[in-house]
Amino acid sequence: MGNDNNSTIFDTRDIDYLASNLDDSQLKSEAHKAEIEVAVCRQFGEYSDELYWSGYAEACKEALKLRLRNRPKPKPVPGKIDINDVKSSIDIVEVAERYTKLKEVGKYLNGLCPIHSERHASFFVYPERQDWYCYGCCKGGDIVDLIMAIEGLDFKQVLTLLSQGIDILPCRSDGGRG
Numbered sequence: 336m337g338n339d340n341n342s343t344i345f346d347t348r349d350i351d352y353l354a355s356n357l358d359d360s361q362l363k364s365e366a367h368k369a370e371i372e373v374a375v376c377r378q379f380g381e382y383s384d385e386l387y388w389s390g391y392a393e394a395c396k397e398a399l400k401l402r403l404r405n406r407p408k409p410k411p412v413p414g415k416i417d418i419n420d421v422k423s424s425i426d427i428v429e430v431a432e433r434y435t436k437l438k439e440v441g442k443y444l445n446g447l448c449p450i451h452s453e454r455h456a457s458f459f460v461y462p463e464r465q466d467w468y469c470y471g472c473c474k475g476g477d478i479v480d481l482i483m484a485i486e487g488l489d490f491k492q493v494l495t496l497l498s499q500g501i502d503i504l505p506c507r508s509d510g511g512r513g
């Protein structure tokens with residue numbers, strides 16, 4: 336079905352040109368029109384025209400991909416906090432260690448749960464995945480879930496808190512809990 340021998344007719348300069356002169360919907364409709372031309376040419380055996388149009392269709396699709404790749408990422412709205420920024424800037428281990436003493440056991444850390452009262456450590460933190468789970472209270476999640484559970488805050492409050500850095504969090508790991 337497909338025709339892969341058409342890459343020589345339209346080169347990267349043509350693709351650049353298309354990408355900067357046509358918008359997404361124009362490129363889509365150009366590609367669509369070109370594909371219709373391809374089908375017509377195929378029917379009438381007009382091989383060189385078929386080659387041209389299928390090249391053009393491919394070029395339009397490539398230009399569309401180029402536009403999508405080069406599209407600037409939306410700028411964060413001032414005052415709005417991005418959860419991914421927060422998560423990538425803060426290590427869950429550092430946060431958990433402010434609330435409980437953790438012992439490194441292979442790929443994870445283990446300690447007394449900072450959420451519920453217990454004598455045997457059933458609270459686990461997984462640095463690789465940046466998440467945690469407590470087998471005692473059966474709670475788990477990411478950094479935001481952890482602070483929500485400990486501090487009794489909602490999602491937005493935790494994000495606001497974390498956007499100010501972790502120094503703002505209490506340090507209870509030495510005092511213990513329960």
Ligand SMILES: [Zn+2]
Nearest residue numbers: 448451469472
């Ligand atoms: Zn627990």
